[in-house]
Amino acid sequence: MSKQLIVLITGANRGLGLALTRAYLERGDRVVATCRHLAKATELHQLKQTYRDDLLVLRADVGLGRSVAAAAEDAALHLPRLDVLINNAGVAPGKPEQPLETLELALVRDALQTNSLGPLRTVRAFLPLLRKSQQPRVVNVSSGAGSLSNPAIETPNYAYCGSKALLNMFTRIMAREFRAQSVCIVAMTPGWVRTDMGGTDAELDAPTVAGEMLDSIDHLTMEQTSLFLDRYGKISEYAW
Numbered sequence: 001m002s003k004q005l006i007v008l009i010t011g012a013n014r015g016l017g018l019a020l021t022r023a024y025l026e027r028g029d030r031v032v033a034t035c036r037h038l039a040k041a042t043e044l045h046q047l048k049q050t051y052r053d054d055l056l057v058l059r060a061d062v063g064l065g066r067s068v069a070a071a072a073e074d075a076a077l078h079l080p081r082l083d084v085l086i087n088n089a090g091v092a093p094g095k096p097e098q099p100l101e102t103l104e105l106a107l108v109r110d111a112l113q114t115n116s117l118g119p120l121r122t123v124r125a126f127l128p129l130l131r132k133s134q135q136p137r138v139v140n141v142s143s144g145a146g147s148l149s150n151p152a153i154e155t156p157n158y159a160y161c162g163s164k165a166l167l168n169m170f171t172r173i174m175a176r177e178f179r180a181q182s183v184c185i186v187a188m189t190p191g192w193v194r195t196d197m198g199g200t201d202a203e204l205d206a207p208t209v210a211g212e213m214l215d216s217i218d219h220l221t222m223e224q225t226s227l228f229l230d231r232y233g234k235i236s237e238y239a240w
């Protein structure tokens, strides 16, 4: 890719979002890195010292419509367009195997707000900028845990698995709606990654996964819109 891309990544202050931010900046692209607490974005502020012109750090709590809308208004003042939107922000509240009888439904609501509705809010708010790109792409960071075709459900969790399954369905519906406008929208599972969410036993490191995802996103075409892909850009083994 020779053209400098303009990329927005939600939940960019740590974990996979931070690794994706680094990978795009190191490649020479421009990044809008959003996070819900600017005061907790130490690494992003450090990166800003190096990438003064190419990194814009904005506050956006994807669980709140007004916060995402404010970020989009701010971004529109600085950016001519948006080429790639990565809906990365995510939460995994509660414990796996939580019995229904003691399940706190508030945790499920929290997961739906962030993991399922967050991407809808973000795509909606940034559509005007995406439409200015010649090749707009939206990547919803999903998980095999949200797959209905995975018979194992290794770590059943009403909040996390349910919210990612809904994100997969929202990906399909958005992809269908925006196909005619040539906006490519996919769900992508990163694999099991060593982050606060993935834990220390996870098999993959975030910088490697970020590089693999970046490469796959570079090669996305409209033929792939609506698909659930792995980090290599292949149809996920879990399909949906």
Ligand SMILES: NC(=O)c1ccc[n+]([C@@H]2O[C@H](COP(=O)([O-])OP(=O)(O)OC[C@H]3O[C@@H](n4cnc5c(N)ncnc54)[C@H](OP(=O)(O)O)[C@@H]3O)[C@@H](O)[C@H]2O)c1
Pocket (backbone or CB within 6 Å): 010, 011, 012, 013, 014, 015, 016, 017, 035, 036, 037, 040, 060, 061, 062, 063, 064, 087, 088, 089, 090, 091, 114, 141, 142, 143, 144, 189, 190, 191, 192, 193, 194, 195, 196, 197, 198, 199, 202
């Ligand atoms: N790690 C894995 O093994 C794995 C596997 C499959 C899928 N995923 C998915 O990959 C994505 C990144 O996960 P990760 O492993 O990097 O997790 P992580 O280390 O826990 O980081 C999550 C990020 O999301 C942000 N976030 C949470 N709620 C937010 C909100 N309402 N608004 C804005 N930002 C919010 C967090 O910000 P704060 O610092 O403010 O909390 C943090 O930056 C998630 O969507 C996750 O479901 C991860």
